[in-house]
Amino acid sequence: MDSTPQPTESEIHIREFLSANPALDKELGEVEVMTDRYTNEEWAAQIAETQRKVLAEVRDRRKDGGRGWKYETPSAASTGLSKTVDHTVLKLDAKEAQIDALCAEARVENFKSVCVRLPWVQKCVNNLKGTDVVVACVVGFHEGTQDTYEKLKEARAAVAAGAAELDLVLNYSILTKHNPPPTSPPLSSRDSATDTITAANTAVNARPRAGTAATEGPYSVGAASTVGEEDEGEIPDYSAIYKELASIRALCPSPTVIKLILETSQLTDRQILAAAHLAASANLDFIKTSTGFNGPGATLPHVQLMVTAAEYLSTKTRSNGGSPVRGGGRKMEVKASGGVRSWEDARKMLEAGATRLGTSSGVWIMQEGRKAVEAEAAGKRPGMATRLYTDNSFTDGDGY
Secondary structure (H helix, E strand, O other): OOOOOOOOHHHHHHHHHHHHOHHHHOOOOOOOOOOOOOOHHHHHHHHHHHHHHHHHHHHHHHOOOOOOOOOOOOOOOOHHHHOOEEEEOOOOOOOHHHHHHHHHHHHHHOOOEEEEOHHHHHHHHHHOOOOOOEEEEEEOOOOOOOOHHHHHHHHHHHHHHOOOEEEEEOOOHHHHOOOOOOOOOOOOOOOOOOOOEOOOOOOOOOOOOOOOOOOOOOOOOOOOOOOOHHHOOOOOOHHHHHHHHHHHHHHOOOOOEEEEEOOHHHOOHHHHHHHHHHHHHOOOOEEEOOOOOOEOOOOHHHHHHHHHHHHHHHOOOOOOOOOOOOOOOOOOEEEEEOOOOOHHHHHHHHHOOOOEEEEOOHHHHHHHHHHHHHHHHOOOOOOOOOOOOOOOOOOOOOOO
């Protein structure tokens, strides 16, 4: 019996589009896969050190009297708030009228971006001419298990079509491959900003590969602690993950913004930190919670963990040996996506340190924000509201 994984509906969708648009499949030249920086064991040692330090800081911040997470947030209904929103339609069967409406709403509300699948990128670019709203394109969506070469082709085509940002799905099945079956509910609490839309995982097709060793610096052999508790036994193929991320970064350098979707609902806290470490090492710009198509979306505990990791991995401090993992002098940021439906959801995520929100409810969030401002000015508490515009985000399977 043939054991070759069958292409998913999403993969077929992209292949058919590229076949019909050969110029987008060639414009940026050949695609190449980067070599690794370290051996898999060296990655494991580095990641264990990140896990140890970040988890300790998270524990300290959550203690009574700890500094917690209370970041300054844009005022409700302000341009600052609208520029945190990636306005999103990601249904596989999205229609032209929905994309036109998405762009029109983004124009009116002055959102940061519209986020769509590859076949809609050029249309969105044309629709948004004359504005500063950019186009983001998902890559490897939503399974993440597509072959690296396929992801590279998709990323290259998205940039050629005019995408300024790429939301790339991590092949998280590499991290979860050796997870034991769950025996109890996860320890992390869930908050109101959750959304359960399930989808089947596809089989991982990556293979372990070795790399080269570093001879000096904070992440040379022996500079980090031993591997974490859950990593006893076979080490996940960190090298395969890094090479995929670094290859896409090399193919799509700055100013293209790359956000790595972790699918946090499928990962333990240690696995989230492993993914964050690899994203920073590949010099990616954001780590992002969820596709919204597989399990619960953004939660406060996960955003808090990711924000703490992003700060640790991007900042020169004594605790990380004076050398950030992510280069370029800029902090890796966090995008909360999946189940962010209201101004209250948005406020919680922004206060926790997220700087971008992926949502199909951006218009509603801005409307709620304006009503909250008006109510505060009038000395009243905002009351219950009814969605009066066309918003199918509760039922349309957008994942956001």
